[in-house]
Amino acid sequence: MNQATPYIVRTFPVGPLQCNCTVIGDPATRRALVIDPGGNAADIQAILAELQLVVVAIIHTHAHLDHILAAGEIKKTTGAPIYLHRQDMFLWRGVAEQCAMFGVPLVTLPDPDHYFEDDHDLGCCGGVAMHTPGHTPGSTSFWFEPADLLIAGDTLFRSGIGRTDLPGGDHGQIVKSIRERLYTLDDNVAVVTGHGPGTTIGDEKYHNRFVRA
DSSP: TTTOOHHHHEEEETTTTTTTEEOOOOETTEEEEEEEESOHHHHHHHHHHHTOEEEEEEEEEEGGGGGGOOOOOHHHHHHOOOEEEEHHHHHHHHHHHHHHHTTTTOOOOOOOOEEOHHHHHOSSSEEEEEEEOOSSOOOOEEEEEEGGGEETTSSSEETOOOOOTTTTOHHHHHHHHHHITTSSOOOEEEEESSSSEEHHHHHHHHOSSSOOO
16 A cells, blocks of 8 residues: 555455455544445444444445455445446346355345446545456446555455456456556556456556566
């Protein structure tokens, strides 16, 4: 994370597959986004209380179960609307099948309140949604230009990219998304990945063995 960010940013692993959930908030207004609540709703709520933030939206990089499991609980306790890209609704509505496939307790989720469009203004912390398909058809990255921060979900990892062998995955699309959308950002942009350690755009452009700039 860019140490000069004007926002409050907290990233922490949640859920059965240790998805990186991020809370980003404005210290002036106390408005915040919860990104990829993949489990451990109580922990997410505790962090929001600690940081004294009010959630205005619950947003998702994609609809694999490890990124969405706690969405309903967070909505219930905060009243915040849920956002997703419409092209991932087949995964969202299939959450029961996903739970069965991975052997995790069944959850039911309310339908999203809103759907992202490309370049959708997130209305908080200067964030913009960027449609970056490939890992899933609706995969979306979140670009916070004032903070030089990108939330990439499972599109881009440190020295890796998201898998494309699951339903809706497309290797050609993920390479295109990374090259044409993510790698156009400045080298110093910090990247929060969907799992594991963060990275920077520059490190991946020049060292990622799957997609070079």
